[in-house]
Amino acid sequence: MSQLPDHYKTLQVDDEAEFEVIQAAYRRLARKYHPDAGGGPEAAARMTTLNAAWEVLRDPDRRAAYDAERHRADLGIRAAWTSPARPAAAPSADSTPPGSPTAATGDAPGQPTEPPWPEGDLARARAPRAETTSPHWTSGRSSAGSGYDPSTMRTPQGEGAAGPPPGNPSGSVLNFGRYAGWSLGEIARRDLEYLEWLDRAPIGRQYQAELDQLLRAAGRRRSVAQDEDRRGLFRRR
Numbered sequence: 001m002s003q004l005p006d007h008y009k010t011l012q013v014d015d016e017a018e019f020e021v022i023q024a025a026y027r028r029l030a031r032k033y034h035p036d037a038g039g040g041p042e043a044a045a046r047m048t049t050l051n052a053a054w055e056v057l058r059d060p061d062r063r064a065a066y067d068a069e070r071h072r073a074d075l076g077i078r079a080a081w082t083s084p085a086r087p088a089a090a091p092s093a094d095s096t097p098p099g100s101p102t103a104a105t106g107d108a109p110g111q112p113t114e115p116p117w118p119e120g121d122l123a124r125a126r127a128p129r130a131e132t133t134s135p136h137w138t139s140g141r142s143s144a145g146s147g148y149d150p151s152t153m154r155t156p157q158g159e160g161a162a163g164p165p166p167g168n169p170s171g172s173v174l175n176f177g178r179y180a181g182w183s184l185g186e187i188a189r190r191d192l193e194y195l196e197w198l199d200r201a202p203i204g205r206q207y208q209a210e211l212d213q214l215l216r217a218a219g220r221r222r223s224v225a226q227d228e229d230r231r232g233l234f235r236r237r
Contacts, residue, residue, distance in 0.1 A: 004073050007053035007066065015067070019058075024200045026054045031222075166190070171210050176203070188214045196220065 008015045011025045031037070033046040056062045160180030170185030179187050179194065184207060187194055192215070198204035199211040215221040 004070060005049075005052070007056050010049050010053040011057065015070075018202065020202075020205075021200050022054075022057050026050060026058075162190075171214075172207055184210050184214060188218065192218055192220060 008017070011022060011029065013022050013025045017025075029050050030047065033043045033050060035044045035047060037043065056066050160174075160176075160182070161178035162182065165182040165186050166189075168186065169183035171183045173183045174180055174187075179191070184195070195211055195214060198207065199215065204211060212221065
């Protein structure tokens, strides 16, 4: 049985993820598995699957067609093992010889039967779809800035969970989340993983230019010119 590749799982994103999230995930994984990084044959194979997933999910029309195909495949699998079997015609005494499977088992017409699938495929069809995440994924809830009381989250003081800003602010000041009241420059000196999360999240779009500059300065992102200089079979687009 042919199986539709799961491009969302390949890029380690949710199937409802926005384009910016998918693009950021692809670029992060491409930097990790690009053959020029010296990953060997396994990295080259992984890069091939990443490129195939990106080619589909980057295009709105191809992604919509792929999503529809996944939906049809999911419905087909569920219907195949949940629908009851058709009632069998009652056999006559002349047409059912003694010892036949029908006579021996006495299966009642209309009872649900298992589809004639291999055992492994049936188990996969029945198993709930598990959510998978990358070991490098971050929710933005880093361990930096700890030592606060989670029950109050410092809201009586009008501050976020990370406490008051350390000083020497630079850039925009956030008015939400654990770093409420902190400037982006102050967060960059304390918690770069939070800035990377904010860069992927829709709420961080208004700070995109500042986040890009801070992440580049910290070495968390290369320039476009560096990416364009890379040549070879797996050149990123």
